[in-house]
Amino acid sequence: MSATSPPKTTIRYMKRAIADFFWGWDKEKRKYHWASWDKLSLPYDEGGIGVRKLEDVCTSLKFKQWWTFRTKQTLLGQILRAKYCQRAHPVAKKHHTGQSLIWNFMSKNKGIAEAQIKWKINSGNSSFWWDDWLGEGPLASYCTHIISLNTTAISQFLVGGN
Template identity: 25%
Template sequence: MSCFKLPNSLCDDLTSMIRNFWWGQQRDEKKIAWMSWDKLCEPKSCGGMSFKKIKQFNMALLAKQGWRLQTKHTSLVYKVLKARYFPNSDFLHATIGNNPSYTWQSILVAQPLVCEGMRWSVGNGRDIRIWEDKWLPTAFTHKVRSPGLFLDSDTRVCELIKPEFASWNMVLIDALFYPHRQRKLRGFL
């Protein structure tokens, strides 16, 4: 499941088999489902049984492979796939290419999920664009929403940092961000 996208019909069949086993159904005999399948798939701490939703689990495992391709550049798998499918870019900007293997097609299906979940860790901020990249410590978008658009669209986060003190340039932060964002940034660096 971590290398191949299972067909939806197979996932549905497996889920059906698990449900039938759990509820004790045999042949055409129907039993009462005392709890919805979605409730059974919730974590035990929430009253469920922690059953896996097979389609989502498959996508999560494929996204994990995609994340490894984006971050672990020393692995043999990375080197082989990079040479074959994305020699001039990174995993996030890779395309399907010509005559792709089923493994590559499967991992690439999870590429949007990897993109959606990524955000920068600030560090020195030289590679992070203030307006374009996800870098803020909030769960909504991780992007800047601000009235202070007096900076160029390609301005980097490092220009908001005083490197000698490893702190934010608060004069610039106060002029650039909404007050609620200023408060969140004060404790983030």
């Protein structure tokens, strides 16, 4: 489920299998469901049993995939950077049809994921224009003359660590 989101019908079949596990069958027919799945998937303190909704799991895995791509050096990340981000920062890269399924999937989710990522300056490896290190969004969104080829790092503006 972390590579791509399953179709809604697949999620429906998975929910049905989970419901059969919880409630089971009685003489060739399903047992009565005493609580709805939405109620059961609430946290314990809200009256549920703490089972997460499959839709929520899929959503979290989508954003985790983008986070891993942006923060870790993985083989898949290296391949995608080499293929799609040679001349542009991943945030600046536009979504185009005809690209690989995994890149299309990640590109569709990057806008929502990037809005939640806040970068710390630390060593200054973050992108000056494309990473949200001020907490107000990337600086490139406030300027019209910045091109996607600009890969300036914050460290180029630091003098003596300040």
